[in-house]
Amino acid sequence: MENDFVTIARFQFVHDPGLEMLQIKLEDAGIQSVVFNQNMGGLAPLHNWASGGIQVRVPAENEPLAALIWEELQKTLEYADFEDPELAKMRSEEDEGMQRNWRACLVVLAMLVFIIAYLIYASR
Numbered sequence: 001m002e003n004d005f006v007t008i009a010r011f012q013f014v015h016d017p018g019l020e021m022l023q024i025k026l027e028d029a030g031i032q033s034v035v036f037n038q039n040m041g042g043l044a045p046l047h048n049w050a051s052g053g054i055q056v057r058v059p060a061e062n063e064p065l066a067a068l069i070w071e072e073l074q075k076t077l078e079y080a081d082f083e084d085p086e087l088a089k090m091r092s093e094e095d096e097g098m099q100r101n102w103r104a105c106l107v108v109l110a111m112l113v114f115i116i117a118y119l120i121y122a123s124r
Contacts (some may be wrong), residue, residue: 005034005057008066010095012053014038018077022056025069030061052099 011019026033036055049108058066 003035004060004064006060007036007052007055007057008063009056009070010053011056014054018073019054019056021077022070022073025073026056026058026066029065029069031058031066031069033058033066067088 008020009022023033023035034057036057037052039052056070
């Protein structure tokens, strides 16, 4: 669909210089971009990490050009983690697995809190 957006870059911290630079480069290329989870980076860093980080998303039809812009920018910023595309893909898959694990842990923890609260309330 023409309204589908895809994630081309992820950042852990809102103050990462690459985030603003990427937005500027995409704007200069005439590519619309949306930053997702930007406010969570400062408010709840652990939630931010568990939810996939700060994501830069672009329309799906602009993904190839946007990915090329991001790749060139990474070389400028010397992001060593992303030099090898296969390594980046493996790390991305590993990060997604870790995020699922953290989400599952948070759900279990929330359930335990509710159960304990119920037991305390019921024992009165």
